Amino acid sequence: MVYQATVSAPVNIACIKYWGKRDTKLILPTNSSLSVTLDQDHLRSTTTSRADPSFTKDRLWLNGVEEEIKPNSRTATCITEMKRLRANLEAKNPNEPKLSQFHVHIASKNNFPTAAGLASSASGFAALVKSLATLYQLPSTPSELSLIARQGSGSACRSLFGGFVAWEMGSSPDGSDSLAIEVASREHWPEMHALICVVSDDKKGTSSTSGMQRTVETSALLQYRIKHVVPERMKLVSEAIKTRDFNTFAKITMQDSNQFHAVALDTEPPIFYMNDVSRAIISLVVEYNRVSVDAGGPIKAAYTYDAGPNAVIYTLKENAKEIIELIVKYFPQANQFRDPFGLFGENGVQGKVVDGFNTTVVKPFGIGAVKELIHTQVGDGPRVLATEEALLGDEGLPPKA
Amino acid sequence: MVYQATVSAPVNIACIKYWGKRDTKLILPTNSSLSVTLDQDHLRSTTTSRADPSFTKDRLWLNGVEEEIKPNSRTATCITEMKRLRANLEAKNPNEPKLSQFHVHIASKNNFPTAAGLASSASGFAALVKSLATLYQLPSTPSELSLIARQGSGSACRSLFGGFVAWEMGSSPDGSDSLAIEVASREHWPEMHALICVVSDDKKGTSSTSGMQRTVETSALLQYRIKHVVPERMKLVSEAIKTRDFNTFAKITMQDSNQFHAVALDTEPPIFYMNDVSRAIISLVVEYNRVSVDAGGPIKAAYTYDAGPNAVIYTLKENAKEIIELIVKYFPQANQFRDPFGLFGENGVQGKVVDGFNTTVVKPFGIGAVKELIHTQVGDGPRVLATEEALLGDEGLPPKA
Known part of the structure; x- marks a missing residue:
């Protein structure tokens, strides 16, 4: 009898950012956060777990x-808890x-390059x-599993759900109420798309x-x-999702991305994650929105x-095409845009701006400043995969490379 | 009879930043600020004012x-008040x-290029x-004059003093207590030096x-x-100046530079003033300090x-030479370093780091990323200059170019 399960799980990107732990061992956050789960068709981790005497x-x-699974490491904690x-x-x-x-053997891989950051x-x-939950045939709900995934990596708790997900910070010292809940399913707002701009960076982060x-420890503004x-923003963005109010x-x-980077900068010594390319993309999005808002x-x-x-x-x-054209105009791509939603047809992306766009807000960059563009959308939660997808072979070991 | 006066006044650079007005017409700030006045031997504005029937x-x-002096402009306000x-x-x-x-004729010039930013x-x-105060032979103190300079440009009020200067925000709605005071003279701490790194920037600020x-209007963190x-920092930095506690x-x-840029980033849309070169200089200073602090x-x-x-x-x-060597190592200069304090002798600046410096924290930049280095020190307040320095000729007009 082989006891084995293979699943895939999605990436999530926060709208209200998680930054700060009140308990570093249990990974209990200093504030609640909220994210959109991205489509596993485009970005996913796949993991096979097997138990064998x-x-x-x-x-x-x-x-x-x-x-190596080190004792008391985050991975060890998750396995022990499961x-x-x-x-x-x-x-x-x-x-x-x-x-x-x-004992268990676990093999995991990502379908996106680690180098992409x-x-x-x-x-x-x-x-x-x-x-492991599938292998062990546990009746646990996604929220229950999120309590354990949280102890591996805080934001992992939000990847137990598809759609729009809140990580409630909770108040219990044992972390039993610091878990993920679904705010809305992907089906509630399937028009939510995302464009990931993979930015080149020399700097060690x-x-x-x-x-x-x-x-x-050092930022007064974080407190x-x-x-x-954050409490007010959690309410407002949850409500916006429920009413599909994109504005x-x-x-x-x-605002919350800005504020997260503001408190990072208010740290001693200061932490910078955005670079000049990141700043330029902000300027493009601000100008793109200005054109729309000024026209009512x-x-x-x-x-x-x-x-x-x-x-x-x-x-x-409905706006994805314009935005991809805009980004490509200022950040020419070495490779043709992969067009998973079939927006562009034969001619591909031209690189252009909408009418009324002030093209002087940013100077165009050279090829490679934005290394890759990944177009995706809101996605579902973890998927249990067929045996054929397993990452462990008959011996319970990954196939030789 | 010619009624004329020529003076020069210094630049100041804040340690506790002024950012935000509670009254935009009177230029009353939302917080107190504190600066070091830089030496007019290196950076100054010179102004001649003449009154004639x-x-x-x-x-x-x-x-x-x-x-053009527009009605109700800041310049007009200063002239009217004087x-x-x-x-x-x-x-x-x-x-x-x-x-x-x-009526008055006023001619002013800076000895540093406007392009330097x-x-x-x-x-x-x-x-x-x-x-104008000199022309009018007013008995006003520098603090009294600072009330008027403040209405021209907020930070100008701090340039009425040499040394270390606080701009007390005050509380009166008419601005009568929002003025500059001397925290300490230049003679109190003449070892205070400054290196200005003039950074190239493409972006429209x-x-x-x-x-x-x-x-x-938009940053919650600013409040x-x-x-x-700020109130606590004003006390601490004033005390540090009085006790010559550089640490x-x-x-x-x-901290306060970081926090000013943090609240700028927390603005909607966000404001960025630092670029990748600015960030790199921060990393160099942080690493330079780490080497010293780790060695006790x-x-x-x-x-x-x-x-x-x-x-x-x-x-x-005593540390200026090391810092200039450090900056030149990572930011090679097109022109030879002007060495107003005679630190380098015939060989000039080599570009090197102190022992124990982790050279990988920043990748060296090309020539021109830092366009110019200006080495200066704490300086004195405005100077009344001799008639020969006047910027207005016999007719009361600037000499033809």
Whole structure:
């Protein structure tokens, strides 16, 4: 009997940013956050977990390379917690096989290059937890699993759901109420699209784990943000999602990206994640929205930046084409745009701006400043995959490269 | 009889930043600020003012080009206020000539290129007000004159003093207590040196006048800064200056520069003044200080940035040579370093780092990223100059170019 499960899990990009822990071991945040889950058809982590009495220890392979599971590491914590849930189930159902007593082999891979600087820890830990939950046949809800994924990587808890997801910070010291909930499903607002601009950067970044704790320790502004700004924004953006009000969604998303980078800058020494290319993309989005708003129209695009220079631009499907044309105009691409939604036909992207756009707001950059453009949309939660998708072979080991 | 006076006035660079007005007409700030006055031997505005019954209107020339004095403009306000003070004096001393009833001709120039992006409005309005005060033989103190210079350009009020200067925000709605005071003279701490790194920038900046009002209107973080952060920092940095505690001075100066740019970024749409070169200079200063602090030494340099990409690095005289070597190492210069303090001798600046410096924190830039380095020090207040320095010829007009 082979006890094995393979799942994939999505990336999520926050509109209300998570920055700061009140408990670094349990990964309890200083504020609630809210994200959009992106489509696994384009970006995903895939993980296979197997339990077997012949295994001599827990082992992990990431993108084909074995990684040591250190005692008390975040990965070890997630595996231990999942085994504990399995043991509870076995205790209630004595006929269940004692999988909780077996060691596990886990293989995981991402379908996007690590070099792209896209956070893979969220999708990675969500896939890890979901694959073990499937292997162990746990009845746990996504919110229950999010409690464990959170201890792997905070933002991973939000990747247990599709659609629009809140991570409620909770108040309990044991973290039992710091979990993800669905604000709305992908089907509620399927027109939500995202364009990821992968930005080249020479600079060695500050890791988000160490960066956010420095902010907690040194930024006076963070304390104000936590107490007085985020709670109101969580309400407003949740309401905007429920009413499909893109204008409000966009406004708050941009404000909160700005404020996250503001508190990073208010840190000692200061933390910068955006560079001149990131700044230029902001200027383009601001001008693109100005043209629409000045003509009595809505805000049509919202930029947001995580702990790196890459931009994610949220927009509605109807405006995606204009925005891709705009970005390509200022950031010429080495490779042809992959066009997963079939917007451009044979001629491909020309690179152009909308009528009334002030082209002097930004000077065009050279090829490579934006290395890649990934067009995607709001997506679903973790998927259980067929046996053929497994990343472990008959021996319970990844296939040789 | 020729009624004329020529003065020069210095530039000042704030350690605690002024950003936000509570009254835009009177230029009353939302918080107090504090600056170091730089040496007029290196950077100055020079202004000649003349009053004559034959003049048919008030006229102004900036760097040889006539500028219209618009009614109710800031320049007009300063001239009107100075004439009012003269009229008061004439009322008390009936034998004084009635200069307040004559029109004035005013010629002003800066000895630094406007293209350098160094704020000339502070030194310019200080020189304007001081030249009129001298022309009118007013008994006004520098603090009294600062009330008027403030209405020309907020930070100009701080250029009425040498040394270390606070602009007390005051509380009166009429602005009568929003003025500059001396915290310490230049002689108190003559070792305070400054290195100005003139940074090239393609981007059209946001004017500080419009930028700060957008921050007042849209940044929640600014309100916290004003109420809870600045008052404490004003006390701490004043005390650091009085005790010549460079470590504390530097720490707070860098924190406050960071926080000013943080609230600019928290503005809607966000305002960026620093670019990738500015960020790189911060990284160099942070690493340079780390080497010293890790060896049990003090903080040796403090960066600060105003509403543009230029860095000003404060340091003590004994460390200036190391810092110039460091900046030149990463930012090679087209022209030889002008060495006003004679630090380098025949071989000039080599471009090198101190022992233990992690050279990978920043990649070296090409020639021109930092266009110019200006080495200066804490300086004195406005100077009354000899007749030979006058910028107006016999006719009361600037000499033809």
